[in-house]
Amino acid sequence: MRYVKISKANTYKFLERLKAKGTLYAPTKISEKFYDFREVNDVKAVQFDYNRTIRPPRRFFYPARETMFTFDTTKVELYENVPEDETIILFGVHSCDIVGLRIVDSEFIDENPDPYYKKRRESGIIIGLSCLPDEYCFCNVRRVDFVDAGFDLFFHELPDGFLVRVGTVTGHKLIDPNMDIFGEITQEDVDYMTAFNEKRGEMFPIQGNWDDLRYFLELRRDHPMYARESEKCLGCGNCTLTCPTCRCYDVKDIPSIDGMTGERVRVWDSCQFRSHGLVAGPHNFRPTKESRFENRYMCKNAYNKDTTTAYCVGCGRCTYFCPADINFRKNLMEIGGYKEAV
Numbered sequence: 089m090r091y092v093k094i095s096k097a098n099t100y101k102f103l104e105r106l107k108a109k110g111t112l113y114a115p116t117k118i119s120e121k122f123y124d125f126r127e128v129n130d131v132k133a134v135q136f137d138y139n140r141t142i143r144p145p146r147r148f149f150y151p152a153r154e155t156m157f158t159f160d161t162t163k164v165e166l167y168e169n170v171p172e173d174e175t176i177i178l179f180g181v182h183s184c185d186i187v188g189l190r191i192v193d194s195e196f197i198d199e200n201p202d203p204y205y206k207k208r209r210e211s212g213i214i215i216g217l218s219c220l221p222d223e224y225c226f227c228n229v230r231r232v233d234f235v236d237a238g239f240d241l242f243f244h245e246l247p248d249g250f251l252v253r254v255g256t257v258t259g260h261k262l263i264d265p266n267m268d269i270f271g272e273i274t275q276e277d278v279d280y281m282t283a284f285n286e287k288r289g290e291m292f293p294i295q296g297n298w299d300d301l302r303y304f305l306e307l308r309r310d311h312p313m314y315a316r317e318s319e320k321c322l323g324c325g326n327c328t329l330t331c332p333t334c335r336c337y338d339v340k341d342i343p344s345i346d347g348m349t350g351e352r353v354r355v356w357d358s359c360q361f362r363s364h365g366l367v368a369g370p371h372n373f374r375p376t377k378e379s380r381f382e383n384r385y386m387c388k389n390a391y392n393k394d395t396t397t398a399y400c401v402g403c404g405r406c407t408y409f410c411p412a413d414i415n416f417r418k419n420l421m422e423i424g425g426y427k428e429a430v
C-alpha cells in the first residue's frame with residue numbers, strides 16, 4: 089500500500105481540485121445536532137470531526153426513491169431510466185459506513201447485479217476519514233473499526249493534516265497529479281497514527297468482540313427484552329431508514345390519470361412498517377410490532393459472507409435517531425450478556 093501526507097491547508101486545495109472530477113459530497117453541519125453528506129460548494133464548510141450523518145452514504149448509489157422506467161401503453165413502449173453518467177465523490181466516509189457500502193454491494197452487485205446501483209457505484213469514488221467514537225459507537229466489537237478495502241483513499245488525522253492510505257488504482261490517479269500538495273510521511277506521523285488508534289480503541293463504550301452474538305440471538309428468541317422494548321417502539325422506521333446497510337425496498341407502478349402512461353418507482357421500505365410483511369389474502373408475515381422488532385435484531389446480526397461481518401456495522405444511528413430512545417446497543421448487550429467497559 090502507498091502512504092502519503094497532506095497538510096490541513098492543502099487538504100482544502102485538494103477538495104477544491106476534486107470538484108473538477110465529479111460531484112463532491114462531504115459531511116456538513118446542517119443543524120445544532122445533525123450532520124449530513126451534502127454537495128460541497130465551500131470547502132471550508134466540510135466537517136472533519138463529525139460522528140455520524142443523519143442519512144447513510146448508500147443513498148447516493150441507491151436513492152430513497154427512483155424511477156426505474158416509464159411506460160406508454162398506447163405505443164406499447166417502455167423507456168428505461170438509466171442513471172446519468174456522473175462521478176459521485178464521497179469525502180469523509182467513516183470505516184463503519186465503508187463496510188456498510190460493501191454490504192449493500194454484496195446484494196446489489198455481487199448477487200444479482202442491479203443496473204441502476206451498479207452504474208452509480210462503479211463510477212463512484214470513496215474517500216475515508218478517521219474518527220473518534222462517542223457513546224453510541226460500537227464498530228470495534230463488529231471488527232469494522234479499521235478497513236483495508238472499500239476505499240480509494242483513506243485520510244487519517246495528524247496534528248497538522250492527514251496521513252493518507254491509497255487503496256485503489258483510482259486512488260493513485262487522484263494522488264499522482266497532485267504531488268505538489270502531498271508529501272512523504274515521517275516516522276513521527278506513523279507514531280502519531282499508532283497513538284491515535286490506541287486512544288481511539290480505549291474510548292469505545294464496550295471492548296472485546298461480538299462474534300458469538302448471532303448464536304445468542306438464536307438461542308434467546310423468547311428473551312423478555314423484545315416484549316419490553318417493542319412496547320415503546322413507534323414503528324416509525326427511522327432505525328432502518330438511517331441504517332447504512334438496510335436494503336429493503338418496495339416497487340410500485342404509478343399510472344397517469346387515464347392509465348395510458350406511468351412510471352415504475354422503487355422506494356425504500358422498512359421492516360418496521362406493518363405493510364412490509366403484508367401480502368394478498370390479506371396475510372401478514374409479521375403481524376405484530378414485536379415480531380417486526382425482533383426481525384430487525386435478527387436481520388442486523390446475521391452473517392454476511394462477502395464481508396465476513398454482521399450486517400450491523402455499529403454506527404449507532406438507529407439509537408441516536410430513535411424518537412422512542414430505544415438503545416439498540418444496550419438491548420443487544422442484554423441478549424449477549426456483555427458488560428460496559430469500565
Ligand code: SF4
Pocket residue numbers: 320321322323324325326327328360406409410411412413414
Ligand atoms: S426508530 Fe425507534 S421507534 Fe422508530 S421504528 Fe425504530 S426502534 Fe421503533
Ligand code: SF4
Pocket residue numbers: 327330331332333388399400401402403404405406407416
Ligand atoms: S443496525 Fe443500527 S448500529 Fe447497526 S449499522 Fe444499522 S443503524 Fe448502525
